[in-house]
Amino acid sequence: MLEEQTLLEDLKQTETQTRAFETLVNTYKERLYWHIRGIVLNHDDADDVLQNTFIKVYRNITNFKGESKLYSWMYRIATNESLSFLKSKSKKMGVSNVELQETLLNNLESDVYFEGNEIQLKLQKAIATLPEKQKLVFNMKYFQEMKYEEISEILETSVGALKASYHLASKKIETYIKEN
Known part of the structure; x- marks a missing residue:
């Protein structure tokens, strides 16, 4: 895909990196947000994980080899960040993953962002x-x-x-x- 290749080249060049990263964020933030939200269930948590995902993408973009689509690579990062977030959250709360899921579901009913x-x-x-x-x-x-x-x-x-x-x-x- 030509556009993706151009974007990748721009992301790896110091002088075009900032603009290219803004394009990347604007292109994928909504799709990644909903993917993350489907895993962590909570809006604020999804925002945090999304931010962490983009930080990881930014820090590691120069290591991206292009063996998969950029989109797939970012989804993999978002998935791993989401699962790590849930694991960390359950550990902090001193509950099992199942108990955490129950808590998140109960909170979903009162979440103003859940329509x-x-x-x-x-x-x-x-x-x-x-x-x-x-x-x-x-x-x-x-x-x-x-x-x-x-x-x-x-x-x-x-x-x-x-x-x-x-x-x-x-x-x-x-x-x-x-x-x-």
Whole structure:
């Protein structure tokens, strides 16, 4: 992709780096925010993780080899930052990951930035019961409408494994919604 190549070159040149990074942030901040928000659930936490993600991207852009799309590389960073954030938060609170998810879901109902209705809240609760990988795959496929090939590049796993994870996640969510 020519535009991405030009952007990468500009990001690696001292004289064009600032402008190129602004372009990068403006191009990807919303998509990355919603990806992160789907993992951490809380608006303020998502903002913090997004900021950390862009700091990491900025610091490491010169090491980016172009073996994947820039977008996929940033999503991978955002995913890892989100998961590290949750792990750190559960440790600080002295609770398990499951207990943290329950707390985040309970807080979601009172979150002024959550505009969902009862059905969307039930869907979020169902998603929270999934194992981490299934949760990531489901969010990326269902909410962000990403192709399996893109998800495969980000999560560094096969398309077949992703399809299986998505299928299992969908069945578990369906069962959860029927039973609750």
